[in-house]
Each structure stands twice: as structure tokens, then as C-alpha cells.
Amino acid sequence: MFKKILVANRGEIALRVIFACRELGIKTVAVYSEADENSLHVRFADEDICIGPARSSESYLNVPAIISAAEITGADALHPGYGFLSESAYLAEVCEACHIRFIGPDPSVIRLLGDKAKARRAMKKAGVPMLPGSDGPVESEERAIKTAQQIGYPMIIKAVAGGGGRGMRIVKTPADLPHAFKTAQREAESAFGVGDVYLEKYLESPRHIEFQILGDHHGNVVHLGERECSIQRRHQKLLEESPSVAVTEKIRRKMGGVVVDAARAVQYTTIVKTQAPVVRVLTMKLTVVARFRAIQSSHLPACPPLPRSPPAVLLQRMQCAQWENCPPF
Numbered sequence: 001m002f003k004k005i006l007v008a009n010r011g012e013i014a015l016r017v018i019f020a021c022r023e024l025g026i027k028t029v030a031v032y033s034e035a036d037e038n039s040l041h042v043r044f045a046d047e048d049i050c051i052g053p054a055r056s057s058e059s060y061l062n063v064p065a066i067i068s069a070a071e072i073t074g075a076d077a078l079h080p081g082y083g084f085l086s087e088s089a090y091l092a093e094v095c096e097a098c099h100i101r102f103i104g105p106d107p108s109v110i111r112l113l114g115d116k117a118k119a120r121r122a123m124k125k126a127g128v129p130m131l132p133g134s135d136g137p138v139e140s141e142e143r144a145i146k147t148a149q150q151i152g153y154p155m156i157i158k159a160v161a162g163g164g165g166r167g168m169r170i171v172k173t174p175a176d177l178p179h180a181f182k183t184a185q186r187e188a189e190s191a192f193g194v195g196d197v198y199l200e201k202y203l204e205s206p207r208h209i210e211f212q213i214l215g216d217h218h219g220n221v222v223h224l225g226e227r228e229c230s231i232q233r234r235h236q237k238l239l240e241e242s243p244s245v246a247v248t249e250k251i252r253r254k255m256g257g258v259v260v261d262a263a264r265a266v267q268y269t270t271i272v273k274t275q276a277p278v279v280r281v282l283t284m285k286l287t288v289v290a291r292f293r294a295i296q297s298s299h300l301p302a303c304p305p306l307p308r309s310p311p312a313v314l315l316q317r318m319q320c321a322q323w324e325n326c327p328p329f
Contacts, residue, residue, distance in 0.1 A: 009081030159188035165235030
């Protein structure tokens with residue numbers, strides 16, 4: 001078991017990791033920006049260290065500062081939480097070079113699944129049902145037109161390196177494609193530093209269902225049930241509910257089997273996602289603890305049957321200030 005873990009995050013997820021460590025008898029190190037000096041995660045950790053000014057780019061996204069904090073405090077592992085650097089292959093690689101255990105997927109897996117076009121190919125190879133779409137990034141408007149003819153309208157343009165609802169444009173008619181294609185490329189370049197986009201068939205009234213997964217280094221993968229994220233605004237989730245009222249036990253078994261096989265195919269050990277508190281309410285246990293054990297080459301514990309009622313609902317991102325130019329509902 002780890003002796004000391006540095007939590008490279010703040011807020012709810014940092015506290016959850018700290019409490020899980022306390023349950024396991026592991027010391028914790030909290031990192032904080034100058035603006036977060038009096039935050040709860042700083043108060044509850046065994047040690048704390050300032051990693052920079054208030055701007056996230058100079059603190060929580062500052063890899064050298066975070067690695068220095070881990071080395072100074074003697075942490076033997078680093079938990080990235082969610083957001084910030086949790087999906088940074090670079091941080092995982094630096095941790096490996098500095099002999100600090102990164103609690104998350106291997107760098108190669110993060111890099112693979114961070115590229116949506118490559119991830120689509122990997123999932124297709126693993127036998128996961130896919131929406132019709134381009135085989136990879138679409139470089140030109142001419143190729144976009146040809147691909148769209150094959151996919152059919154409506155379709156959606158997505159950033160290869162996208163996330164958070166950015167770099168996405170719905171195209172309902174051929175006349176809309178040229179402007180939408182250029183706009184999506186500009187948004188992708190601005191938000192992610194990579195202007196590559198791909199095309200995919202757009203479903204106008206779908207249900208957005210996600211499964212939480214856990215995997216270890218022995219090829220064992222389990223899922224912790226589904227959550228429904230269909231209530232969205234600007235492609236960003238507003239309300240999370242689990243279990244989904246639309247998912248029957250038969251569908252749950254089928255979808256759960258598909259996601260487990262897909263995760264096993266790419267040797268994926270999951271990152272804790274924003275929606276994990278919903279899963280925690282359902283499972284009545286800390287998924288963080290299971291991840292600690294999985295990352296140390298231990299086998300995943302058997303998961304008990306998931307309760308199916310009452311649903312656990314988590315309302316997120318209620319502060320409209322997080323959306324620029326957000327009109328009232």
C-alpha cells in the first residue's frame with residue numbers, strides 16, 4: 001500500500017481522495033494555489049504545499065510545480081482527481097520518470113483515448129457498436145462534403161481533442177456544412193491547440209447513457225452501473241440520474257458487457273470522473289479505494305449488486321457564471 005499520496009486537485013474530489021486515504025491509513029499531501037490556502041482540502045490533509053498563484057495555468061496545471069511538491073514531501077504516488085491534469089499523458093509520463101506512481105491509466109492509454117478519432121478506431125476494432133462517421137480527422141472542406149454524403153444528414157462535427165462541449169457543430173443541411181466546418185476547426189484550435197475535427201452521424205433525440213468502470217492490471221474490469229446524462233445545455237450535462245429509468249436490466253447487462261469488453265481491449269483503468277459522486281451514492285462505497293488497490297497490482301474486489309431504487313440524482317454546474325453569455329433559462 002502507498003505510504004503517502006499527493007492529491008493534485010482541489011474541492012470535492014480532493015476531499016474524497018483524502019478521506020479514502022485516511023480510511024486506508026495513508027498520509028496525504030494537499031496542493032493549493034494562493035487563492036485556495038484556506039480551502040477544506042488543505043485543512044484535512046496531513047501536509048500541504050502551495051504550488052503557485054491563483055491562475056490554474058500557474059498552479060493546478062503546472063506540472064513542474066506539482067512534481068516538485070511530490071518530491072519535496074516524499075509522496076510515492078499522485079492522484080490527479082478529475083479535470084485539470086487527470087487526462088494528461090505528459091503528467092503520467094513525468095511521474096513514471098520520477099518514480100512517482102500515477103494513480104490512473106498508462107500514458108499510452110490516455111493518449112489513445114484523448115484523441116477521439118483514434119478512440120473511435122480502437123472501439124470499432126474492439127467490436128463496440130459505432131455511429132457512422134469519418135475514419136479519422138477530416139482535413140478539408142471537400143472531404144467533409146464527401147464524407148457527409150456517405151453519413152447522411154443531420155451530422156455533427158467534433159473536435160478530435162475535444163471535451164466539455166467545445167468544438168462541436170451540428171449540420172442539418174449541405175448548405176450549412178462549409179461555415180460549420182470552419183467554425184468547428186477554429187474553436188478546436190482555440191480551445192485545445194489542435195484544429196483537427198471528425199464527422200459523425202447526429203442523433204436528434206437520443207438518451208445519453210454512461211457507465212462507470214474500474215479496471216486493474218490483471219485484465220479484470222467491472223462496471224458500476226449506468227447514469228443518465230440526457231439533460232444538457234450546449235452539449236454540457238446539467239442533471240445526472242442513476243439508474244436510468246429508460247434502461248432495463250436486459251439492456252443494462254448488454255451495454256455493461258460492451259463497455260467492459262471495450263475497456264479490457266485498451267487496458268483501461270478508469271479516471272475518476274465528475275459524475276463519480278452519483279456512483280458513490282449507489283454503490284455505498286468509495287471507488288477511490290478500489291482504484292488505489294487496482295493501481296498497486298491488486299485484484300479488483302468483487303462488486304455487490306447495485307441497488308436500483310431510489311434513483312440518485314446529482315445536480316451539477318448550477319452557477320450560470322460558468323457559461324459565458326449565459327441567458328436566463
